[in-house]
Amino acid sequence: MQMYVVIMIALVVVMTALDLLHKKSATYFFNAAAKAEKDLAAGDAPCSLGKEEGRLKVLSAGDKVNILASTIAIDVATAGEFSNGLRRLVHILTMWGFTLFNGATAIIIFGAQETQILAQVWNVGAIMLFIGTFWYWFGFKVDSQAEGYSWTRVVIKKDMFSLSLMATSVTALGWNIFGGGTGAWFILVLFATASLFGGVYWSKFSHMFFKPVAAYNKRIIKANGTNENLPHETRDDVWQQNRHSMELLKDAPMNMGLGIKREAPKHY
16 A cells, blocks of 8 residues: 555656646746746836836745745635635635545555544544535536536546545545445545546646645735736725726725625526
């Protein structure tokens, strides 16, 4: 089993690298960071609406550490990018269930003495993963909720990640409930995990690695004022309020209602 885990880790590393090369995600972030540094050095922050004076700030090491801590605490650990509370909970259950389950599995496989606490961590992780993945599939799957397709509709490349996670949680819990060993449930676990880790290139798995980088980069460029040459879209900002095109909204309340969020998408 140790060799199997090593192979799965190697697959994740190789396929994540291939995915990053294919989508050029790493190139984008490096280029964005380099451009932000260039703007800071030039002392200019042009944007699509015109020059905004006094917005640039050279960040100190302490600023960057604070931004990194905020990224980890909000964007990574607690899925702060989700405005929908239930969707955020589903993501947290899935992410932390996956982490606890795989972490405990690796510790056990690589020779640590299996304690009651470690076994409980394994069980809690598997249950969290089960709840999170199935809740997502039946409650938040985009093409079912927004596009009107049945939850039974499967598009392999798009749904591989979700289906593999679901299969991993089901087979792991089944293996545990029916006594462990190397029987049919064990073989199903191997198939499920091989599909999960072996399908990284065709799934959303790799986004778990570069998503924190994207969140950190977003906070950095907002804090230093470069903002990827985009305007600072805060209507309560004095500079924005004094723009000619904002004249009708200058005294409008910041909260103007739900807008398109007034009802769930259902106009298929």
